[in-house]
Amino acid sequence: MMTDLPLDHVRTLLAVVDEGTFDAAAAALHVTPSAVSQRVKALELRTGRVLLLRTKPVRPTESGEIVVRFARQLLRLERDTRSELGMSGADEPTRVTVAVNADSLATWFLPALTRVPQEPMLAFELHREDETRTAELLREGLVMAAVTSSPDAVTGCSLRPLGRMRYLAAASPTFVARHLDDDPLPESLTRAPLVTFDRKDDLQDAFVRGLRQDKAGAGPVRHAVPASEGFLDAVAAGLGWGMVPEVQAGPLLADGRLVSLAPDRPLDVPLYWQQWKLDSPALAAVAAAVTATAAENLRPW
Secondary structure, three states: OHHHOOHHHHHHHHHHHHHOOHHHHHHHHOOOHHHHHHHHHHHHHHHOOOOEEOOOOOEEOHHHHHHHHHHHHHHHHHHHHHHHOOOOOOOOOEEEEEEEOHHHHHHHHHHHHHOOOOOOOEEEEEEEOOOOOHHHHHHOOOOOEEEEOOOOOOOOEEEEEEEEEEEEEEEOHHHHHHHOOOOOHHHHOOOOOEEEOOOOOOHHHHHHHHHHOOOOOOOOOEEEOOOHHHHHHHHHOOOOEEEEEHHHHHHHHHOOOOEEOOOOOOEEEEEEEEEEOOOOHHHHHHHHHHHHHHHHHOEOO
């Protein structure tokens, strides 16, 4: 299908999505708004599908996301080709967009990027998102690659396992004495205050459900701290209990600032690397560095 799509129309659709309105896309492309509208309509007629929701800002439909992803991949191939031919400007880096979860970003992912060769020159744009939702950014074409917990490859993407990130249920000694000493742990955790990353963070509930073997989740008092380091500080300060990445919990457990609530019940989250199926030197270099660093820092499969 893609070979039958006029490339200027595909690029126009991408401009509308990125700029948010037809008028802004027209200004960016140096054409009239009418020309932008006609190209998008022609593309919708050619595909037989509505590609854009005419909202403010404009949003792609599910079919539109497929074309937008194709447009971004096309631009990436064009830039890589220009670079290999020596046509890129000396000061023009190759931009690599990646979605990554906060805990990976705070522990092992940034060291991975330092291992990527600097020739050709790369500029990283990281999108922080929960590992259960990073694949959505890949599906929407907003990023070229993602660290995700989904074992299902996004259409047009390759997938490889990275390893398992281990989480430990932990709390400060004073918190344990105040909230968790009287009743069995499975009962106490349904009432005790906890720390979450945000409202969509399900790790603490999943841990409690696993302990109880039922549908009961963690307690109703939830302190949302949307930063990996801040989350750890909040748990260590006694604000609540939480599921802490093993690599972050280790030093605090060793010096007594944290207590492991269930040492024999860790929670492992599998992580995968997904990326566009493109013959891109930049993507290949990043994937190699990420895979190698993950193997050194995550639990093996």
